[in-house]
Amino acid sequence: MPAPGIRKACAALAAAVTLALTATACGGTTKNSVKDDDTAARASHGKADPHAPVKKGLTVAFLPKQVNNPYFTVADQGGEQALKDLGSSFKEVGTNSATDTSGQVSYVNTLTQQRVDGIAVSAQDPGALCTALKQAMRNGIEVVTYDSDTDAGCRDVFVSQASAEALGRTEVQLLGEQLGYKGEIAILSAAQTATNQNTWIGFMKDELAKPRYKNMKLVGTAYGNDDAQQSFQQTQGLLQEHPRLAGIISPTTVGIKAAAQYLSGSRYKGKVKLTGLGTPNDMRRYVKNGTVDAFELWDPAKLGALAAHAAVALSSGRITGQRGETFRAGGLGTFTIGDKGVVDLGEPTVFDKDTIDRYKF
Incomplete structure (x- = not known):
């Protein structure tokens, strides 16, 4: 497996070429030069080191299904606060429509060109983003889905609201x-x-x-x-x-x-x-x-925060998205990755007239 420095060099070189992305010495960056499968997408991922230092100064981009949606506003604010606490930077991009799948693809491609360290995306369509997300992964970008997943081979970890x-x-x-x-x-x-x-x-x-x-x-x-x-x-x-x-x-x-x-x-x-x-x-x-x-x-702010922690843990090499790996997510506690790279936030909470005033989100 390439060392982190080589992976970053590959990412920089791949991002410097045109949008068509020709093949480079760092490995194939076109559909013809690398098999478009799970192994190729994950080729840059080595073995997890749970004791690796947490990297700072990372940039993680959140791509919700829909910006200005109150639910995603709360979720992404949770991600923003978590990244601030971790010493990294947050950015949010996205479309105003919850059905603009081509818009989501365009944003992933742009983020890949911008060489962000991680992308946290809530997928509008399970298959539409796959090619773009795999390209991001091949360019050294960690991919986390939250709230709504894509295919398992097109991301590293899915942060699920609950089972x-x-x-x-x-x-x-x-x-x-x-x-x-x-x-x-x-x-x-x-x-x-x-x-x-x-x-x-x-x-x-x-x-x-x-x-x-x-x-x-x-x-x-x-x-x-x-x-x-x-x-x-x-x-x-x-x-x-x-x-x-x-x-x-x-x-x-x-x-x-x-x-x-x-x-x-x-x-x-x-x-x-x-x-x-x-x-x-x-x-x-x-x-x-x-x-x-x-x-x-569930608490959407905690969902966004967990997505942020997962992205940083991936970038730091503490996890790779394999079943059984664990990582600490600040005050949220310790989480274990399950089948197909899924992490559950926890059990849903029921709200009724006796309990609703206890919650303010």
């Missing part, structure tokens, strides 16, 4: 309890291509197949593309299309807030149950006015 299975199943469990385990339900998701949403929905459907939910029926899934107006309209559409709808699950902070806003001002308030993933600050009024009984989430 994907736990998130999918607990949302169904929350709604089941609220409905007495009977009635028609629907899902209001973000984009159709969103990796995290689709993974959670898969576990929701699996949970619904259990005998206790035999009287609950999933009748529709709508997509609001993490846009408040579209999510509001999709909620209205679900209720018009399914007049006997008893409950909605929205595993997206934009979607659940928009759905709550619609229900709160309609004849469905208190009649159609709503749960999913939301922030306490967004949902407080709807819990207190009886529109929503309970919902769940």
Whole structure:
């Protein structure tokens, strides 16, 4: 495996060439000169040294699904503070649309040219970013995904909000309890291509197949593309299309807030149950006015902070993204990398009228 100095030299040389990236003595930087597979992307990664000194002066760029989205604003601020504490620099780039996959690819390519030390990205589409992210990795850049993953071979570590299975199943469990385990339900998701949403929905459907939910029926899934107006309209559409709808699950902070806003001002308030993933600050009024009984989430600031710590640990050589490796993430504690380079932040927290005022994010 190349030494860190050689890897940095390769990164500098590769970034100095044109955007077409011709082959160099540091190794292939074109599709024809290097196999576009996991081994090639990870070629610059040596063996982890958990006692290696933590590097300072790094630059880690955060690329959320959507800038100016309140959820990602909180998450990225957590990453920014963590990097400041670690003696490194933060930058945020991204598109204003949660579905602009080509825009995300362009930002990854630009960051690769700029020779940042790490990229933390929340992928809009599981496959669209792969080629660009692998190119970044071949140029010595550490790649962390957070909130929404890409393919496992296209990044070093995925920082997951919690176990994907736990998130999918607990949302169904929350709604089941609220409905007495009977009635028609629907899902209001973000984009159709969103990796995290689709993974959670898969576990929701699996949970619904259990005998206790035999009287609950999933009748529709709508997509609001993490846009408040579209999510509001999709909620209205679900209720018009399914007049006997008893409950909605929205595993997206934009979607659940928009759905709550619609229900709160309609004849469905208190009649159609709503749960999913939301922030306490967004949902407080709807819990207190009886529109929503309970919902769940993790602390997005901690998610961003963990992504930052993972990127610095990778850059410092403390981890490589292999199963069983551990790293310390400041006050968050020590984390162990699981299968396919996944790190779970922890269990989701349920918010209701008795607990919501304890949280301010």
